Amino acid sequence: xxxxxxxxxxxxxxxxxxxxxxxxxxxxxxxxxxxxxxxxxxxxxxxxxxxxxxxxxxxxxxxxxxxxxxxxxxxxxxxxxxxxxxxxxxxxxxxxxxxxxxxx
Numbered sequence: 001x002x003x004x005x006x007x008x009x010x011x012x013x014x015x016x017x018x019x020x021x022x023x024x025x026x027x028x029x030x031x032x033x034x035x036x037x038x039x040x041x042x043x044x045x046x047x048x049x050x051x052x053x054x055x056x057x058x059x060x061x062x063x064x065x066x067x068x069x070x071x072x073x074x075x076x077x078x079x080x081x082x083x084x085x086x087x088x089x090x091x092x093x094x095x096x097x098x099x100x101x102x103x104x
Contacts, residue, residue, distance in 0.1 A: 008047035012038040064094040
């Protein structure tokens, strides 16, 4: 796939929804909520500040993020459903032990 978002937008792939509850009950597709966690696939170059200087984004491809339930615009690229959203719609980066970023 060849796609690069513009400015302060990011391209996100949703993580797969849970198939079972903690108690082992299988959730049918019609009852599943869309997950609010995803992986950054591509990022734009950044936004411009008041003086015209480029401000790079805080997220990078490969980051796992959390976003709002109604965030972004759903699109389909090469048959894959993805989201495009502004970086400001991202609520945070999920940190794992293998993620080099440290919580501020």
